[in-house]
Amino acid sequence: MERDDFPWKLPIPSSSGNVVVEEEEGTLLKYVGGVDVSYSKELDSAAAAAAAAATAACGCGSLVVLDVTTPTLQVVYQDFFLLTNFDVPYIPSFLAFREAPILLQLLQKMKNTDNPFYPQLLLVDGNGLLHPRGFGLACHLGVLANIPTIGIGKNAMRSTKGSCKPIYISVGHRVSLNTAIKIVKMICKYRVPEPIRQADIRSRDHLQKNSCGNGGTLQ
DNA sequence: GCGACAG
DNA sequence: ATCTTGTCGC
Incomplete structure (x- = not known):
């Protein structure tokens, strides 16, 4: 679980700062996924009319895949999972029970259709061993989907305010911490690693355009 | 009662 | 996570 357990090699940053892409096709790390779930506080109109105290929410799980051999870290795949009347509560330290089922479905959908962009490794918005x-x-997600994962935390539990705002990298599944750090460093354009950042941006955007607040209208 | 509490 | 406007800076 804490060792590297995958067949591919990392793109090697050269001394000039450019990424050297090795010729051995299929052995290079190319497709890195990112997952996130966004929520809307808006009440579902039907639920609001029926139950006064009900606070059902809308949610949107997202899975994106980036080609990390391209300088721009191009997004090559995206999919969403919309939730209506989502009433699974968030309980501190039990995030996985709320989000893993959603994200697992997005991964299995790709796998079941033999999608060529199925990620070789997944960055998760949430912690791993940390x-x-x-x-x-x-x-959780790594084990359930049997895929190498890296956990990305943006708030450390019981941390104090630092002068800068770090991110917390932890082992998810089938990747060592050293490798996880190397990978994260090569896919960061901003503070948050790009796969997570894209998953976050796109899930929020998709939710806003398709949430309960719009009466469920699509397009 | 107070502080902490991934997202 | 979400509720929220403008604002300062590269």
Whole structure:
């Protein structure tokens, strides 16, 4: 679980700062996925009329895949999973029980259709081994989907305010911490690694355009 | 009661 | 996570 357990090689940053793409097709890390779930606080109109105290929400899970051998980290795949009347609560330290089922479906949909962009590795918006019980969302998802995962935390539990705002990288599944750090460093354009950032941006955007607030209208 | 609490 | 406007800076 904490060792590298995958067949591919990392693109090697050259001394000039450019990425050297090796010729061995299929052995190079190319497709890196990112997952996230966004929520809308808006009440579902039907639920609001029926139950006064009900606070059903809308949610949107997203899965994006980036080609990390391109300088721009091109997004080559995206898919969403919209949730209506989502009432699974968020309980601190139990994030996986809320989000793993959603994200797992997005991954299985790709796998079931033999999608050529199926990610070789997945970055997860949430921690891996860095968790009170040592098994965060990134671990759950990695095991369930049997895919190498890296956990990305943006708030450390019980941390103090630092002068800068770091991110927290932790092992999810089938990747060592050293490798996880190397990979994250090569796919960051901004503070948050690009696969996570794109998953975040796109899920929020998709939710806004397709959420309960629009009466469920699409397009 | 107070502080902490991934997203 | 979400509720929220403008604003300062590269």
